[in-house]
Amino acid sequence: MTYVLRxxxxxxxxxxxxxxxxxxxxxxxxxLPVIILLMFVxxxxxxxxxxxxxxxxxxxxxxxxxxxxxxxxxxxxxxxDMSSGMVDRLRSMPVTAWTVLSGHVAASLVKxxxxxxxVFGVSILMGFRPAASPLEWLGAVGMILLFVGWITWLAALVxxxxxxxxxxxxxxxxxxxxxxxxxxxVPVDTLPAWLRGFAEHQPVTPVIETVxxxxxxxxxxxxxPGGVAVLAIAWCLGLGLLFAAAAGLAFRxxx
Amino acid sequence: MTAIVTTExxxxxxxxxxxxxxxxxxxxxxxxxxxxxxxxxxxxxxxKTTTVRVLSTLLRPDAGRATVAxxxxxxxxxxxxxxxxxxxxxxAVDDKLSGAENLTMMGxxxxxxxxxxxxxxxxxxxxxxxxxxAGRRVVTWSGGMRRRLDLAAGLLTRPRVMFLDEPxxxxxxxxxxxxxxxxxxxxxxxxxxxxxxxxxxxxDRLAQRVALIDGGRVVAEGAPAQLKxxxxxxxxxxxxxxxxxxxxxxxxxxxxxxxxxxxxxxxDGSVAHVRSVLTAVEATGVLPEHWxxxxxxxxxxxxxxxxxxxxxxxxxxxxxxx
Numbered sequence: 001m002t003y004v005l006r007x008x009x010x011x012x013x014x015x016x017x018x019x020x021x022x023x024x025x026x027x028x029x030x031x032l033p034v035i036i037l038l039m040f041v042x043x044x045x046x047x048x049x050x051x052x053x054x055x056x057x058x059x060x061x062x063x064x065x066x067x068x069x070x071x072x073x074x075x076x077x078x079x080x081d082m083s084s085g086m087v088d089r090l091r092s093m094p095v096t097a098w099t100v101l102s103g104h105v106a107a108s109l110v111k112x113x114x115x116x117x118x119v120f121g122v123s124i125l126m127g128f129r130p131a132a133s134p135l136e137w138l139g140a141v142g143m144i145l146l147f148v149g150w151i152t153w154l155a156a157l158v159x160x161x162x163x164x165x166x167x168x169x170x171x172x173x174x175x176x177x178x179x180x181x182x183x184x185x186v187p188v189d190t191l192p193a194w195l196r197g198f199a200e201h202q203p204v205t206p207v208i209e210t211v212x213x214x215x216x217x218x219x220x221x222x223x224x225p226g227g228v229a230v231l232a233i234a235w236c237l238g239l240g241l242l243f244a245a246a247a248g249l250a251f252r253x254x255x
Numbered sequence: 256m257t258a259i260v261t262t263e264x265x266x267x268x269x270x271x272x273x274x275x276x277x278x279x280x281x282x283x284x285x286x287x288x289x290x291x292x293x294x295x296x297x298x299x300x301x302x303k304t305t306t307v308r309v310l311s312t313l314l315r316p317d318a319g320r321a322t323v324a325x326x327x328x329x330x331x332x333x334x335x336x337x338x339x340x341x342x343x344x345x346x347a348v349d350d351k352l353s354g355a356e357n358l359t360m361m362g363x364x365x366x367x368x369x370x371x372x373x374x375x376x377x378x379x380x381x382x383x384x385x386x387x388x389a390g391r392r393v394v395t396w397s398g399g400m401r402r403r404l405d406l407a408a409g410l411l412t413r414p415r416v417m418f419l420d421e422p423x424x425x426x427x428x429x430x431x432x433x434x435x436x437x438x439x440x441x442x443x444x445x446x447x448x449x450x451x452x453x454x455x456x457x458x459d460r461l462a463q464r465v466a467l468i469d470g471g472r473v474v475a476e477g478a479p480a481q482l483k484x485x486x487x488x489x490x491x492x493x494x495x496x497x498x499x500x501x502x503x504x505x506x507x508x509x510x511x512x513x514x515x516x517x518x519x520x521x522x523d524g525s526v527a528h529v530r531s532v533l534t535a536v537e538a539t540g541v542l543p544e545h546w547x548x549x550x551x552x553x554x555x556x557x558x559x560x561x562x563x564x565x566x567x568x569x570x571x572x573x574x575x576x577x
Contacts, residue, residue: 085347094336
């Protein structure tokens, strides 16, 4: 048991090296969200009237979209491990099963932190004016990382279950579209009623509202007990624990 | 001598959704003496890899028992993992890491003290002739170098038992030779080795005992010399244009019956004997279209010991060419 921390840190170092040395993937991971941000603000932004600067509204949504995209590469990395000899070797060693996956998840968190910083930077250059205190910034970034956490554990689970890189790739479709049916890009009350029901009761919406609230310098509305932040944290922790446990079990069961 | 790996009646079949498929292991009994090398020799699909996966705790057998260093591979999984290392058919190293980074990572995962990891990594890189390339990413390395790194990764802990699943498949002759030297060195340091191979020559060079596996069963077991005696020595193989030619040549060589247009004359491989065979054939006036001296192949071994050719022939061009 005392070795678990050491195993996690060893696997995290590995994950970070693999991510940072895949230059193509790193460029895509940073460029894609920036291009999406430009597209939303410059192309769609003029047509969307939500009573405030669209860039202030849309930036958190683009960051969650990027998180989904980043997580999809975790599914690929895990699948690569499973189908190469690596997992067999690791399983024949006295290493705890889930630490192998945790390295990929930790690397994904760091990578998304970089992507998040770049998107915020570009967004601020384009006129995004958050009114958050340092503490509120910290809260917003923490919320984003919680979101990245659960979606990455889901990606790890997918990576363990699928039998080909193509199937692992398919996961990115699912996570890319989840933010579209939420309040990430348009207010949910503009959606048709049947879609609104889904949009209001899926994890992306409360996370978006929380990040937005914190960055607008008006955290009171979201951090109230029973406020949207509680719901967002509950979603992320709940799904995170669920998918982490499922990924660990699936990893042990697969041979 | 005591046995460090034993299996009794190992059975395994893979089924989907409740239905059981044909047995992959159909009652495997094996014994590896401490400090020795045991080779599992057999064609693809014989059950070699499955046996190794059971012994290295990756797969639970349906029935039977296996122990490594006295620990049961199912009940004492963790203890078994502490004393073994597995080098599978696929090379298990990270392309994007350097050789030194790969080994260091494995050392940490094996829970060796940090200083020991540093020393042992340097030691193994030198011993495996990888020190010069150690700082470069593995993606730039040759296949033979990767295989050596893969083996080194399994040796950081000085395991008591090492499992090697077809360690030289896909390597050129020089790399194969280098790898054999490495395995001999490992054994000299006291590690017991169980390896699988499709090549009789490899089993012959490395192992004290060979278990011939076919259809999930051990069909023959013994020292390489003993198996080879049963198979027979090398032969001079002559291929003629017609069966009539072959029959005429056979008359000149007492006690040889042609197989179609082909003759096989057992030989000890000496120049004198091969020359005498060729001279006798030449004297008949019919010359072969093609001739060669051929060592017994895996197919010959199977034919001699089981009466049939292995289910799935290994493709090794040099042996198929005849």
